[in-house]
Amino acid sequence: MANTKEKPVDDVNPEVKEAEEVEEQRDVIEKEEEEEEEKDKSFEELRLDPRLIRALTKKGIEKPTPIQQTAIPFILEGKDVVAKAKTGSGKTLAYLLPLLQKLFSDCGSKKKKPAPSAFVLVPSRELCQQVYAEVSSLIELCRVQIKAVQLTSSMPLSDMRNALAGLPEILVTTPACIPKCFADGVLDPAAISDSLEILVLDEADLLLSYGYEDNLRSVTSIVPRRCQCLLMSATTSSDVEKLKKLILHNPVVLTLQEGSDKEEPVPSNVQQFWISCSAQDKLLHILALLKLEVVQKKILIFINTIDMGFKLKLFLEKFGIKTAILNGELPQNSRLHILEQFNAGLFDYLIATDDNSQQTKAKEEAKDEDNKEKTKNKRRFKPKLDAEFGVVRGIDFKKVHTVINYDMPQSVTGYIHRIGRTGRAYSSGSSVSLVSPDEMEGFEEIKSFLAGEEDKDSDVITPFPLLTENAVESLRYRAEDVAKSVTKIAVRESRAQDLRNEIINSEKLKSHFEANPRDLDLLKHDKLLSKTAPAPHLKDIPEYLVDPKTQEASKMVKLARAAMGNSRRSGGGRNNANKKRSRKGGDPLKTFSANGSKRGRSGGVGQKKDGKGSSDGLTKKQRTA
């Protein structure tokens, strides 16, 4: 009978209490979101043209993102605007929608202008293609008589002339291309001064770092005073300030701090993790992450040098993990094609080099090779990099769930842009950075930048909770054995081989694919590069090698993937309630942090501060999840 009394509160099972707290916290978050949504404006309220609203609905876009809500009215009013908002926050539509609406009103006039009315300047060809595709699809869906073209420096003169012959209203291009067009007589500066009404500098934080300053000066010299100028950027930098002064007149400056009183450059729907390991153990750790399936696919892996990319590809291949590589020495057609296929979901792992410091390095390497070549009088493979290459920044990789920094980026901005490839718009994502002792200083800098001035000690990037030391160690022998077989010569040969293949594909197939776009699917980019097929015993990791806790974590990641797949099939993407639930509950990495702050800053679950997995296994929270 002694046990029939109601238990005092403190005696309640701690797991139940914890679950209740999680539930409570979820309610609070959902309430906050609902309140936020109540304040939201619709596209109609922003006085957007009904044709554009219909086009957006067809694209599955129903409500404007915060930057769109704020920027569109100012742009429609004709104001110069500087808009700074996180990566993936929808800045492209924030300027394209009002830009198109403004051009709609000229649409009926019979006489076409001799030069485009709107210029959109972006830092790379990949972005050029992306923005061009977006604006073209909107024009098509709106069924209006507006023409957009894209020009890049590598295009033959005849193609440029043909593109401009139809007197397009919108020109999407890189700053380097415009002076070239002037010099070749393809564009007439005087005609531009007469026609130009809107100038957009997209990814403004990158334009100067890509070395476009002189090009931009020659453009600004012909921009008429009446022209409306828009500057879009993901980060603030002295470069953005410089551009602002160079081009804009009394702009409205919009700095968006979504749902938070503190400015956070990385979207709050991206959970950031890290793992501490030595440089030589990085291969082992990435193998563990991918092979034990403790991170969600699709996965974008960043490395700092092209050689490292090929080393990683060859290494993973031996374990039956097929990856594709994206870098600045590949022909443009191949790069666009790789991006298209990755976005279409044809493969799950993409290894990419990103910033242009990497290009400088590779250029130096090329120079080095050149010198050696001269002395040895021997022909060797020389990489040539595309000056307008920018594989990552601003690119809208679709449905990337995890970003892995195999090598740490060389700047805070680089980190923000890399991480911003996941968690785009309303989707969620996570990132895992592998940090070696040499990279620790830079990593600390990134961490303190993200934590902000007042909150220096908070952990924005927490230790990765799903990989135990035992699990990693169980793969060490195999990983080290295989790593030895990936020699420098093998890397160099496969890099050259890959480039040769891509050049042949790119040239040979260009015209064929223009005529038969469906055949593009046949040319998969994640094909094997090593000469020998992967050994069957390395493809599958036997169960006895993996400790039970990691098996459990991997099972959860798979379950979450299956759950996310189901919600997509049921068309739940548009259902807000579903979306909220899947956003918070679908990803075990998210669920783990539910007990901490909204962004899981509480430090990893049961983790050591050094970023290594807890060797004594999963904690209660992990089991609850």
Ligand SMILES: Nc1ncnc2c1ncn2[C@@H]1O[C@H](COP(=O)(O)OP(=O)(O)OP(=O)(O)O)[C@@H](O)[C@H]1O
């Ligand atoms: N209102 C919206 N609702 C849902 N999805 C949207 C909305 N606006 C844009 N998107 C989608 O969000 C993704 C990211 O948009 P966008 O590329 O414009 O982001 P961004 O802010 O320019 O990012 P970055 O700084 O990385 O270039 C795109 O796939 C886009 O189609």
